[in-house]
Amino acid sequence: MNMVTPRPPHPDENPAGIDLPLDPLPGHSSRGRLERVLRRGEFAVTTELNPPDSANPQDVYERAAIFDGWVDGINAVDASGANCHMSSVGICALLTRMGYAPIMQIACRDKNRIAIQGDVLGAAAMGVANILCLTGDGVQAGDQPGAKPVFDLDSMSLLETVRIMRDNGKFLSGRKLTTPPQVFLGAAVNPFAPPYDFRPIHLGKKIAAGAQFVQTQYCFDVPMFRTFMERARDLGFTEKVFILCGVGPLASAKTAKWIRSNVPGVHIPDEIIKRLEGAQDQKKEGKQICIDIINEVKEIPGVSGIHVMAYRQEEYVAEMVHESGVLKGRKPWKREGRADDQIVADRLEHLLHDEPTQQPVQLVEKAAR
Amino acid sequence: MSELQPVSTTAAGPAGGEEKIPPSATGGMTQATMVKKTAPKTDYKPADVSPQRRVQRRYSVRLWSIRHSRLLEWFYARFADIFLLLHPLWKGIGYGRVETPVKFVEKHVKGLMFDCRMCGQCVLSSTGMSCPMNCPKQLRNGPCGGVRANGNCEVEPDMPCVWVKAWEGSRNMVQGDAILNVQKPVDQSLRETSAWLRVTAQAAAAREAAKKEAA
Numbered sequence: 369m370n371m372v373t374p375r376p377p378h379p380d381e382n383p384a385g386i387d388l389p390l391d392p393l394p395g396h397s398s399r400g401r402l403e404r405v406l407r408r409g410e411f412a413v414t415t416e417l418n419p420p421d422s423a424n425p426q427d428v429y430e431r432a433a434i435f436d437g438w439v440d441g442i443n444a445v446d447a448s449g450a451n452c453h454m455s456s457v458g459i460c461a462l463l464t465r466m467g468y469a470p471i472m473q474i475a476c477r478d479k480n481r482i483a484i485q486g487d488v489l490g491a492a493a494m495g496v497a498n499i500l501c502l503t504g505d506g507v508q509a510g511d512q513p514g515a516k517p518v519f520d521l522d523s524m525s526l527l528e529t530v531r532i533m534r535d536n537g538k539f540l541s542g543r544k545l546t547t548p549p550q551v552f553l554g555a556a557v558n559p560f561a562p563p564y565d566f567r568p569i570h571l572g573k574k575i576a577a578g579a580q581f582v583q584t585q586y587c588f589d590v591p592m593f594r595t596f597m598e599r600a601r602d603l604g605f606t607e608k609v610f611i612l613c614g615v616g617p618l619a620s621a622k623t624a625k626w627i628r629s630n631v632p633g634v635h636i637p638d639e640i641i642k643r644l645e646g647a648q649d650q651k652k653e654g655k656q657i658c659i660d661i662i663n664e665v666k667e668i669p670g671v672s673g674i675h676v677m678a679y680r681q682e683e684y685v686a687e688m689v690h691e692s693g694v695l696k697g698r699k700p701w702k703r704e705g706r707a708d709d710q711i712v713a714d715r716l717e718h719l720l721h722d723e724p725t726q727q728p729v730q731l732v733e734k735a736a737r
Numbered sequence: 738m739s740e741l742q743p744v745s746t747t748a749a750g751p752a753g754g755e756e757k758i759p760p761s762a763t764g765g766m767t768q769a770t771m772v773k774k775t776a777p778k779t780d781y782k783p784a785d786v787s788p789q790r791r792v793q794r795r796y797s798v799r800l801w802s803i804r805h806s807r808l809l810e811w812f813y814a815r816f817a818d819i820f821l822l823l824h825p826l827w828k829g830i831g832y833g834r835v836e837t838p839v840k841f842v843e844k845h846v847k848g849l850m851f852d853c854r855m856c857g858q859c860v861l862s863s864t865g866m867s868c869p870m871n872c873p874k875q876l877r878n879g880p881c882g883g884v885r886a887n888g889n890c891e892v893e894p895d896m897p898c899v900w901v902k903a904w905e906g907s908r909n910m911v912q913g914d915a916i917l918n919v920q921k922p923v924d925q926s927l928r929e930t931s932a933w934l935r936v937t938a939q940a941a942a943a944r945e946a947a948k949k950e951a952a
Contacts, residue, residue: 449769450769451767451768451769476874477874481922503874503876503881503882504874505883505891506873506874506883506891506892508892509769509891510769511767511768511769511771511772512772513769513772513773517873517874519874519875519876520922520923520925521922522874522875522876522877522878522879522881522922523878523881524877524878524919524920525877525878525919525920525921525922528919529922540922556882557882558882558883558884561880561882561883561884561885561886562880562884562885562886562887562888562898562901563880563884563888563900563901563904563905565904566880566904569917570880572917573878573917573919576919577878577919585882630770632882632883632885632891633881633882633883633884633891635886
């Protein structure tokens with residue numbers, strides 16, 4: 369007999385069996401792991417999946433697999449930068465199928481309130497536990513500048529809409545939901561764009577509208593972020609919301625300059641560009657800058673985690689998380705069970721064993737017998 | 738017959754011709770840049786790219802209104818009172834019948850002062866006298882995260898961000914903290930209707946309800 373060493377119990381798995389979905393916890397609004405990690409007071413790490421321009425589910429699985437065991441949530445972006453990609457609902461469907469914990473982004477640019485409320489219900493039914501409410505970039509930034517911008521809701525009224533659906537069990541119209549969506553609500557903040565003195569107050573507005581966690585825009589200017597956090601702390605917002613600081617590696621000084629002048633809302637100070645330009649290996653230096661920034665922001669009181677946006681450098685996410693040591697030895701859970709997993713397993717069992725044939729002719733014969 | 742062909746959404750030229758789709762982006766260049774580069778050259782390049790077409794070429798009057806938000810706040814309070822006093826008159830003639838002339842005046846006065854878009858549910862008092870419908874994203878709870886470092890709009894680079902101005906304007910106002918309220922989404926069915934008459938009718942109804950309660 370060979371001894372099987374028992375796996376140490378993980379706080380984010382169902383004690384009755386790892387194949388079972390997580391039980392709801394008191395005070396939690398979702399059953400997701402991200403909310404559990406944050407409410408437990410652990411430093412959370414989220415990242416972003418680069419959405420494929422393809423109809424192949426394997427592309428999504430491969431892109432998600434490189435984050436295995438390193439992140440607590442994966443953002444499924446909704447046509448970021450107004451560029452057309454696989455939809456966030458589609459990515460979430462694939463990710464939840466594989467047991468990942470996606471954070472579904474909803475941008476107000478492409479859908480009106482009718483479509484959005486339907487998507488929220490659909491996503492929650494698929495097992496999406498986290499929703500991030502965004503306004504979205506203008507269509508002029510993307511590859512289809514002639515598209516009609518919708519902007520029926522804005523990020524704030526979107527937050528409120530989903531909160532009403534969850535807490536009051538109603539659509540915006542007042543029509544009742546039989547099962548409200550259990551989701552952890554997120555929003556985005558950008559402390560690095562004017563009006564700087566309004567930004568912390570604006571965060572308060574988002575909290576009032578329903579935000580439970582926020583992810584910030586890329587942070588390359590730590591002193592500016594520190595000032596923002598000080599203001600947010602003074603206003604008492606850090607008690608009410610989990611703030612995840614957005615970080616990411618810059619591939620080169622050229623990319624940094626391009627991002628600065630072409631991506632709306634990203635602020636990159638000159639020192640960062642100078643540091644990149646002075647380096648032998650710019651890519652490596654970009655990664656090092658990111659790790660340095662992570663190490664600085666993790667010490668700022670009120671920061672509950674980081675959101676790593678490594679566009680086209682996803683393979684470095686694990687490395688950067690490891691080298692900065694933000695997880696403190698914690699291993700984020702990789703996959704989780706879904707409420708309907710058993711139904712899917714039963715169906716497969718049924719197809720494989722119980723009913724060997726489904727040919728129409730034979731079905732008719734069987735019925736006639 | 739065929740000289741007017743619909744233009745494709747990629748701005749790369751009319752649909753149905755040869756070689757219309759811009760080539761796929763290669764390393765170091767995004768598809769959006771490719772689309773912009775392959776767009777047909779023309780002498781006529783309007784600066785306003787947002788579908789919210791501007792009503793005026795310059796923003797000086799709009800910016801004046803924001804600078805004088807306190808004065809306008811004071812004035813509007815008196816103005817709303819007068820409108821409420823006239824409620825019996827509006828009701829006598831019929832709100833439906835006065836709508837056309839009132840709307841005409843409202844559209845042109847507010848159009849001049851604030852570049853009003855006649856959303857029919859005016860929130861100027863809560864937005865520092867800066868009309869949020871001029872935001873290309875029509876944000877009622879702005880600003881968005883795309884504001885440029887110089888305080889200009891992400892979509893229209895030469896327009897000062899409506900919400901940066903709203904914050905400045907609200908700081909001058911007595912009731913400026915109304916900017917902290919979360920605004921409801923726009924009711925699109927109220928477009929091109931009179932916000933003045935709506936507010937007056939609602940205030941009159943509220944006053945009557947209060948009277949009934951007191952009695």
